[in-house]
Amino acid sequence: MQPEPVPPPTPSDEAQWVEGALVRSLMRTQRNSQWVSLLLMAVLLGVLWGDAPTAVTSAWAALGLFAVAARAWVLRRYDRDVVQRGTGELLAFFRRWRLVWPLSALFWGLTTILYFDRSSLADQFICWLIMAGLAMYSIHSLSSERRTMRAYLDTLGATALAVVSWRMVVELRLQGPAYHWWLVALLLLFWQVLRLAGERLHETHRRNFELQFRNAQLIDSLTRQTQAALDAVEIKNRFLASAAHDIRQPVHALGLYADWLGSEPELVHELAPKIVNATKAVNQLFDSLFDLARLDSGKIRLNIEPVDVGKLLRDLELQYRPLCEAKGLHFRLHVRPGTATSDPILLQRVLGNLISNAVKYTQRGGLLVASRATREGLRIEIWDTGVGIAPIHQREIFREFYKVPTHAGTDDGFGLGLYIVARLTHILGHALSLSSRPGRGTVFRLVLQPTDAAQAAERARSSLASLLPTRGGAVSP
Numbered sequence: 001m002q003p004e005p006v007p008p009p010t011p012s013d014e015a016q017w018v019e020g021a022l023v024r025s026l027m028r029t030q031r032n033s034q035w036v037s038l039l040l041m042a043v044l045l046g047v048l049w050g051d052a053p054t055a056v057t058s059a060w061a062a063l064g065l066f067a068v069a070a071r072a073w074v075l076r077r078y079d080r081d082v083v084q085r086g087t088g089e090l091l092a093f094f095r096r097w098r099l100v101w102p103l104s105a106l107f108w109g110l111t112t113i114l115y116f117d118r119s120s121l122a123d124q125f126i127c128w129l130i131m132a133g134l135a136m137y138s139i140h141s142l143s144s145e146r147r148t149m150r151a152y153l154d155t156l157g158a159t160a161l162a163v164v165s166w167r168m169v170v171e172l173r174l175q176g177p178a179y180h181w182w183l184v185a186l187l188l189l190f191w192q193v194l195r196l197a198g199e200r201l202h203e204t205h206r207r208n209f210e211l212q213f214r215n216a217q218l219i220d221s222l223t224r225q226t227q228a229a230l231d232a233v234e235i236k237n238r239f240l241a242s243a244a245h246d247i248r249q250p251v252h253a254l255g256l257y258a259d260w261l262g263s264e265p266e267l268v269h270e271l272a273p274k275i276v277n278a279t280k281a282v283n284q285l286f287d288s289l290f291d292l293a294r295l296d297s298g299k300i301r302l303n304i305e306p307v308d309v310g311k312l313l314r315d316l317e318l319q320y321r322p323l324c325e326a327k328g329l330h331f332r333l334h335v336r337p338g339t340a341t342s343d344p345i346l347l348q349r350v351l352g353n354l355i356s357n358a359v360k361y362t363q364r365g366g367l368l369v370a371s372r373a374t375r376e377g378l379r380i381e382i383w384d385t386g387v388g389i390a391p392i393h394q395r396e397i398f399r400e401f402y403k404v405p406t407h408a409g410t411d412d413g414f415g416l417g418l419y420i421v422a423r424l425t426h427i428l429g430h431a432l433s434l435s436s437r438p439g440r441g442t443v444f445r446l447v448l449q450p451t452d453a454a455q456a457a458e459r460a461r462s463s464l465a466s467l468l469p470t471r472g473g474a475v476s477p
Contacts, residue, residue: 013083020087021209023094025144027083030075034140037068037104040130044111047126051119060107060114067107074100094145101142102151108134109159117167117176131160135194143201153198157191243434303425306454307344308439309378310335316348316369320355331368338371338378340448342428343456347448350424353417354382354444362386365441376431378448388438398422427459 041064048057074097084092108131115127135156142149163188168180258275261268317333324331340347351369358367365385372379389397397418426431428451436442 009170014177014210016087016091017213018206018209020090021212022144022205023090024083024203025147025209026142027075027078027094027142029141032070033137034072034075035083036134036137037064040134041068044114044127044130047123048114048119050203052114052122057114060111063107063110067104070100088275093416098145098151099146101148104156105138105152105155106159109156110163112160112163116164117172117180132190133157136191139194139198139201143198146199146202149198149202150195153191153194157187157194158292161187161191168245302343302453302456303345304341304343304451304456306339307342307347309340309448310337311368312344312348312351313371313380316351316355319352320359320367323359324354324367327362328364329359332368334368334370336371336373336378338373340378341450342430342448343451346424346428347430350421350428350430350446351382352381354446357417358382358384358386358442358444362441374447376447376449380446380448381443383441383443385441388440388442389434389436390438394434394436427456429456429459 041061045057045061062462078093082090107275111127111131115124117124119127135153138152138156139149142152161184164180164184167177168174168184172180261275313333313335317331355367355369362384363386367385368381368383370381370383372381398421422432425446429449430451431447431449434442435445435447
């Protein structure tokens with residue numbers, strides 16, 4: 001049995017996971033950014049104390065502390081409510097509070113009011129150097145989330161440029177020193193260089209997380225495939241053990257009967273039926289194995305054509321009525337004339353397995369095989385008054401090699417009959433369901449929806465994994 005391949009993730013799944021990973025990466029850097037902000041605020045206060053009015057400096061410091069507190073509150077909410085939740089909730093939270101970072105950039109941009117053309121050139125140089133370092137640090141801490149990084153850099157650059165322009169145009173009326181113009185040009189150039197560097201760093205982050213996602217998917221797929229291979233080995237080992245046990249019994253019986261017949265030929269009339277039954281048992285086991293091999297190879301041959309359901313059921317009656325009568329069971333047939341589009345050989349194999357199974361597990365009463373007209377198409381029902389199947393086993397009986405442990409008569413087969421039935425009905429597109437009450441009997445219902453030859457051929461090629469009953473006991477086509 002080949003393992004069923006793991007479906008690849010959709011592009012939307014990958015994109016959402018990557019976006020979530022980028023946001024988580026940003027949030028991991030923000031606690032250190034808080035300390036950097038407080039440190040730079042302290043340095044700027046030390047450099048500019050006395051250069052600007054105390055009231056203005058105090059107002060700037062209060063605004064800075066408010067910005068730091070707002071970011072700290074967002075980080076606390078994130079750590080408490082969001083960090084352990086899914087990607088969707090993380091992205092929704094970040095979209096609600098992403099403006100905290102541009103507001104922080106607005107505060108740092110307004111710092112230019114304190115020192116531009118108001119402090120000594122040495123102090124201005126130190127302040128511009130601090131601002132440049134802050135901007136470059138923001139690329140490192142915010143580049144994993146492109147929109148936030150752009151908003152931060154644009155707000156910081158635009159605010160600083162607006163303050164410088166106000167001082168040059170409105171307050172100095174373009175009469176200031178010439179280096180102001182060089183400063184504006186340098187500010188614009190540095191702003192664009194930072195944006196370009198941030199974009200490239202963001203692309204690096206994104207590619208890394210995309211690679212992580214695909215590697216995780218590959219590892220998961222390989223893990224599943226490995227587990228499926230181990231399961232297949234276990235199934236095959238179980239199969240070989242079961243096959244050796246089940247084939248040994250009738251073959252051993254044949255040897256005993258042959259020895260007995262050789263020593264006492266006058267018992268030929270008594271031993272001949274037993275030899276025939278043992279031979280039939282071996283043939284049935286090999287038939288099941290051949291069916292399984294054809295299904296697992298995907299090379300089962302299909303011949304889709306109209307099938308006379310009435311004739312098919314009467315042929316099955318000729319085959320199985322003697323078996324019922326030999327066990328003292330009644331066999332009843334109720335035929336509703338009609339045709340179905342299917343493969344006659346495979347359909348006969350399905351119904352034969354179901355009827356044979358019913359005969360095996362019915363000790364008194366009998367069987368009813370009926371065809372009925374429904375809105376979905378002809379429906380064939382096989383009723384028996386046998387031991388029944390407990391609900392706990394109704395999903396399991398369609399697995400390969402599964403035998404209900406409490407049923408008498410499970411030692412003379414591989415447990416492949418219903419598994420093969422489920423596989424064939426899936427290929428043919430016929431819905432199979434069952435209802436059963438322990439001790440009262442079982443009914444299997446097969447709805448003969450028309451089989452599409454091309455779709456059936458595709459299902460035959462791809463149907464290499466066990467089919468399990470769906471909810472309610474139906475085997476989905």
